[in-house]
Ligand SMILES: Nc1ncnc2c1ncn2[C@@H]1O[C@H](COP(=O)(O)OP(=O)(O)OP(=O)(O)O)[C@@H](O)[C@H]1O
């Protein structure tokens with residue numbers, strides 16, 4: 001008997017348990033499909049790519065086949081791995097600093113509107129100035145290319161986090177603020193027990209945005225600033241392989257960057273889910 | 289069952305004068321908002337200990353404003369709030385003596401029912417283990433003992449309101465202020481909660497100021513109804529509600545209740561007309 005028929009039978013019978021069984025079965029199917037569909041689509045795309053290369057006999061110095069890329073990933077691992085570590089280090093360090101700085105400064109800013117008025121112009125000016133335009137300047141003042149990359153990635157990730165957190169800390173339910181005042185809460189208690197928790201959804205958004213941006217900024221800054229030799233990241237490997245027409249390695253570096261991006265996205269999404277899944281609408285399934 | 293230690297009534301001398309029984313009084317309170325709205329003008333009101341007082345009046349007459357000023361949320365523009373026999377803290381408010389129930393449940397969505405009720409105690413530095421029996425007690429008294437681990441989103445509107453009431457009662461306040469707490473609820477839930485509030489009031493001897501739009505609700509609950517007029521907001525009439533009947537479902541259908549609602553309706557009607565004329 002098909003699922004649909006079972007469902008009809010069950011609803012005719014009208015017993016709660018039968019209905020519950022049907023409901024849980026659909027949710028299992030749904031859960032499987034949720035994983036299968038995206039994976040299948042990516043596999044299909046890779047398959048088409050491989051097909052295109054094989055059928056049209058595309059030379060690998062124009063576009064390498066997926067299999068070649070995977071092989072290169074292994075053979076060139078000794079070169080690529082240190083670069084991956086460099087890019088990862090810059091990205092994660094920048095994100096961590098941006099989180100600490102952004103949340104910290106947001107807390108200071110919302111303490112008084114005078115502080116906010118005094119500091120916000122700088123925040124806005126730095127935010128609207130394209131990072132790629134100031135990167136060559138930074139390399140003059142900061143000699144170490146690594147530190148320049150870090151600074152660029154930090155600046156880019158910092159402002160979305162700051163403005164999200166300022167918005168979050170200000171969007172506290174006024175009645176809850178009244179309740180805290182009524183119970184004689186100190187400024188500190190209000191921050192810890194009310195303002196920070198209620199800005200968690202904003203923090204989660206800031207985290208996801210900041211994670212993506214800091215990786216992009218780390219790569220873009222390396223393009224702009226350049227770095228050579230020992231401390232070079234994946235962006236440098238991209239450029240270098242391009243000059244040398246070593247396209248398989250270029251693609252391998254690109255794949256590593258993509259995987260890093262996806263991993264950061266998955267990690268930040270997981271963290272935000274952990275923060276919000278118990279209570280916030282954005283993380284809850286609608287159940288009516 | 290809720291065991292609020294009734295220091296208020298016990299401390300009151302047997303032969304108290306009318307003045308000695310006053311818990312809080314508004315004296316010639318006016319409130320002018322920064323946008324030029326004169327919400328209250330020369331409002332004077334003495335609230336007796338142990339009283340169940342309803343504030344009734346047309347929308348916008350300043351009931352919420354009056355309640356908030358009594359609670360110390362916002363200063364009066366002129367006039368004063370006096371607590372004749374309460375100990376005041378450094379901010380001039382009676383210490384831990386006020387419970388406030390807002391029109392919305394106003395719960396913290398990220399915290400469980402338990403943590404929400406724990407909040408006022410946590411803010412005054414009571415440890416969780418010390419607070420636990422008290423919290424479970426007060427949750428039981430509003431019929432939610434089994435829900436202490438639930439999150440607000442898992443509760444119905446009426447249950448959220450009960451949590452809000454439990455939170456207001458957990459500090460054993462002398463004065464409970466309620467601002468149209470049940471306005472958003474259906475009639476059945478509302479009657480049930482009315483019964484609960486009455487029982488809590490009777491058992492604990494707490495003083496209640498209850499803001500409502502509903503003549504029926506105020507007549508059912510209160511032993512004193514203060515009808516307010518608008519423009520400017522002040523007391524229009526002050527009606528003691530005396531009955532020998534217990535306030536239960538029989539009372540709701542009694543002749544006496546009907547007569548009371550008639551009187552209150554008439555007073556409210558007059559207050560509305562005067563407010564409209566004074567525009
Ligand atoms: N924060 C505020 N700023 C300016 N005016 C206000 C403010 N709060 C209230 N008012 C005005 O004060 C008057 C009284 O408001 P209040 O909320 O006390 O009325 P209310 O009797 O509680 O009305 P309702 O029954 O509709 O809740 C209204 O005219 C309102 O517009």
Ligand SMILES: [Mg+2]
Nearest residue numbers: 351352353467
């Ligand atoms: Mg109101």
